[in-house]
Amino acid sequence: MSAQIPKTGKPVRGSKSGKPIMVLFDLLGRRWALGIVWNLSSGPQTFRSLQSNCDSVSPTVLNTRLKELRECGIVTTGENGYELSEQGRELFVYLEPLGAWSQTWSHAATKEPQ
Template sequence: MSTPKPGAPVRGSTTGRPLMAALDLFGRRWSLRILWELRGGPLGFRPLQQQCDDMSSSVMRQRLTELLDARVVHQLPDSRYELTALGREACLSLNPLAQWSERWAAALESGATD
């Protein structure tokens, strides 16, 4: 599976609108988790894999390859992975969704409807 990129057809969009390409990239299993775990700083392959609930090595390699190709992650000379400026910006953009999800979980737990 190729890395989703704006301007090229992606899942859900034949035109490859940037938002649809981003949703395709981040909608792939484990992609957001990798991004989220790297928000605290660089990690090597094994520590990152452990932070991601010991996902399979092959899936992690595939997702890292896609995230590297999409330029939201880069590899340091010491082989650790870290977010690029675009990756950090993506994480910041997810903060409101993370906050909403906490309110959503609390509402579901309390049985609130409004």
């Protein structure tokens, strides 16, 4: 049985209340969901190119995540393949700074303790 698409007001992983932030965390916390959003931030991609850019995620998982992200309004299908919707692009504005922060964090986390 596959996981249900998270919906506001319905219980999700980590929350019985289904508050919007918890619904978003459930959706984005699924295997490859963030990777798909991150890769689509650079522009539309076909299924095969997206699969390749996501380190050869299995077609089943990629198809499932794309279906979930499309149903939740984050991804859409355009003339050139899959792409972020307007809401998906807005979401990426908030995610992008995490990329820069992760570089700083990664560098600090690998330093020897003093």
